[in-house]
Amino acid sequence: MTSLKNSVSGLLIALSCLLMAGSVSGQGRLSIEEVKDGLHVITGPGGNIGVRLTADGVILIDDKFPEDFEEIQSLVASVTALPVKYVINTHHHGDHSGSNASFLQTAEVIAHKNARDNIIRNNQDGAPRIIFMDETAVFLGGVEVQAFHLGTGHTNGDAVVYFPDLNTIHGGDLLHTTAPFIDYANGGSSKGWVDTVNGILKLDFDTAIPGHGPVMDRRFVINFRNQMEAVRQRMADLIRDGLRAEDAADAIRDASLSWTQAENGLFMSRSIPGFYAEIAAELE
Numbered sequence: 001m002t003s004l005k006n007s008v009s010g011l012l013i014a015l016s017c018l019l020m021a022g023s024v025s026g027q028g029r030l031s032i033e034e035v036k037d038g039l040h041v042i043t044g045p046g047g048n049i050g051v052r053l054t055a056d057g058v059i060l061i062d063d064k065f066p067e068d069f070e071e072i073q074s075l076v077a078s079v080t081a082l083p084v085k086y087v088i089n090t091h092h093h094g095d096h097s098g099s100n101a102s103f104l105q106t107a108e109v110i111a112h113k114n115a116r117d118n119i120i121r122n123n124q125d126g127a128p129r130i131i132f133m134d135e136t137a138v139f140l141g142g143v144e145v146q147a148f149h150l151g152t153g154h155t156n157g158d159a160v161v162y163f164p165d166l167n168t169i170h171g172g173d174l175l176h177t178t179a180p181f182i183d184y185a186n187g188g189s190s191k192g193w194v195d196t197v198n199g200i201l202k203l204d205f206d207t208a209i210p211g212h213g214p215v216m217d218r219r220f221v222i223n224f225r226n227q228m229e230a231v232r233q234r235m236a237d238l239i240r241d242g243l244r245a246e247d248a249a250d251a252i253r254d255a256s257l258s259w260t261q262a263e264n265g266l267f268m269s270r271s272i273p274g275f276y277a278e279i280a281a282e283l284e
C-alpha cells in the first residue's frame with residue numbers, strides 16, 4: 001500500500017513537472033527573448049531560431065534539433081496565441097532543420113533548392129515542400145519576410161532572411177560569433193563566403209541574428225567579412241611560399257587572426273584541409 005501510494009505521488013510529481021515544463025518559458029534548455037517589436041530569438045543548444053510574429057500566425061527561421069520541437073512550440077506560445085505557419089531554413093544542418101518533420105504536420109517549410117538536396121543526400125528527415133533559387137518571400141498577416149540566396153559560403157544552400165520593416169536579418173551560419181565552419185562536403189566556399197557577406201551588406205540592416213551566439217550589429221558583420229578576407233590572404237601567402245597541406249593548421253596561426261587562435265574552433269578543427277585545397281586551386 002505504501003509503495004503504491006509512493007508511486008502514485010511520484011507519478012503526480014512527474015506529471016506536474018511535465019505540465020510546468022510545457023507551459024512556463026525558460027523551464028527547459030531553451031529560452032526566448034525579444035530582438036525587436038514582433039521579432040524574438042530562441043537560443044540554447046542548436047541554431048538560433050528567429051520568431052516573427054504576425055496577425056495571422058508565426059514565421060520561424062530554423063527549428064533546432066528534433067527533440068526541441070515541443071519546447072519550441074511552448075516558447076512560441078509564451079509570446080503569441082497563434083500557430084507557426086511557415087519555417088524558413090537557413091541551411092540543411094541538423095541543428096537548424098531538425099524539427100522540420102514535426103512542423104511539416106501543420107506548417108510549410110521553405111529552403112533553398114540546394115539545402116533541400118543536401119537534406120535528402122544526407123538522409124535527414126523533414127525535406128521542405130517548397131524551395132527557391134535566388135530569392136523568395138512570405139507574406140503573412142501584414143508582414144513580409146524575405147529570403148535571399150546570395151551565393152555559396154557556409155554551404156551551397158545558404159539563405160539570408162531579411163525582415164525589411166525591422167532592419168534586421170537572420171544570417172544562419174553565414175554569421176558566426178566565433179571561428180566559422182566552412183562545410184566543403186556540402187559546397188561551402190571561403191571565396192563565395194566573402195562575396196555573400198558583401199551581398200548581405202547591401203541590405204539595409206542594423207541588427208543581425210547569427211546562427212549561433214548573441215545578436216550582433218552591422219559592424220560585427222563587416223569585421224567577420226574582413227577576417228575571412230584576411231585568413232584567405234594569409235593562406236595564399238603561405239602557399240606561395242611553399243606551404244604543404246599537412247603543415248597548414250600550424251602555419252596559419254597568427255596572433256592578429258582570432259579564428260586561428262581558437263584551438264578547438266570549427267575553423268581550425270574542421271575547415272583547414274578544405275580551405276588549403278580551395279586556396280591552392282585558386283593559385284594554380
Ligand SMILES: [Zn+2]
Binds near residue numbers: 091093154173211
Ligand atoms: Zn551550419
